[in-house]
Amino acid sequence: MPTVRPQALLFDLDDTLWPIAPVIAQAELVLHAWLAEHAPAVARQFSIADLRARRMALLARRPELIVDLAHLRRVGLEEAFALAGADARHIDEAIRIFLVARNAVTPYDDVLPALGRLRARWRLGTITNGNADLEKIGLAHHFDASLAAPQFGRAKPDPSIFLAGCAALGVAPGAAVYVGDDLKLDVIGAQQAGLRAVWLNRHGGNDHEELGVAPDAICATLAELETWLHQLGTE
Structure with missing residues (x-):
């Protein structure tokens, strides 16, 4: 045929x-530096590696989140902010900061x-x-x-x-x-x-x-x- x-x-x-790996690594550095300034309790309690491990654990619990990785990151930050007692109003800007760096390919x-x-x-x-x-x-x-x-x-x-x-x-x-x-x-x-x-x-x-x-x-x-x-x- x-x-x-x-x-x-x-x-x-x-x-x-x-x-993409170096881009994500840099975006996470940018995000964590931003957290250190605007949500210091989160940055003190959770390192970049901590936040990454928590996201992977979250994905294991809620595999449906794989369809939207930005939302997965948001839910992970929501949990981290809650545990650190930080103001959740900063999360929208944190995601925006991350996505700007994530698109610097x-x-x-x-x-x-x-x-x-x-x-x-x-x-x-x-x-x-x-x-x-x-x-x-x-x-x-x-x-x-x-x-x-x-x-x-x-x-x-x-x-x-x-x-x-x-x-x-x-x-x-x-x-x-x-x-x-x-x-x-x-x-x-x-x-x-x-x-x-x-x-x-x-x-x-x-x-x-x-x-x-x-x-x-x-x-x-x-x-x-x-x-x-x-x-x-x-x-």
């Missing part, structure tokens, strides 16, 4: 278009050149479980549609968010390719929804073999993705 040529590409964001070097070339040939979209703001980051104009789990109400690997992304771009799942770094959330999730899935494996390794996952393609860079797409279009 001939392969359907792609009509649209959908991208994950964090760790696909930019590295630096795209990988290959991203901006590749998006310009890809947009000339395909409709582009994004699907993320995170709370990156493409408008604030300055990349929104590259994409025709963007879905985020907190607003959509379901998170990857739920097939519904992939299907909604395809619908937003006006293509059938079989005519869409999803590109992401996470084998479970991105590759398995997209394939189960009927999309082709490219594992963007920027750091090497054979995790897909260990997990028994078979991406439609494995690329280390977006330039390699372009090469694969070109080959797919000429088959």
Whole structure:
């Protein structure tokens, strides 16, 4: 059976278009410094590591919070503020401070050149479980549609968010390719929804073999993705 040529590409964001771990680490430093000034009782009682551990414990108790990581952070702060006897009116500003720093991302070097070339040939979209703001980051104009789990109400690997992304771009799942770094959330999730899935494996390794996952393609860079797409279009 001939392969359907792609009509649209959908991208994950964090760790696909930019590295996220250093950004979150810096955002948590910024937040904790802000807490030390505006909610010192919280900062004294809970270190960054303490707050992180409490969030993970909270998520274990309330797994439904995974759909909105900013809300998870808010609920964690609400608990910390209550335990420290701090004024909860500061929480809104604390979340705002964190999100500003969280959106101070630096795209990988290959991203901006590749998006310009890809947009000339395909409709582009994004699907993320995170709370990156493409408008604030300055990349929104590259994409025709963007879905985020907190607003959509379901998170990857739920097939519904992939299907909604395809619908937003006006293509059938079989005519869409999803590109992401996470084998479970991105590759398995997209394939189960009927999309082709490219594992963007920027750091090497054979995790897909260990997990028994078979991406439609494995690329280390977006330039390699372009090469694969070109080959797919000429088959």
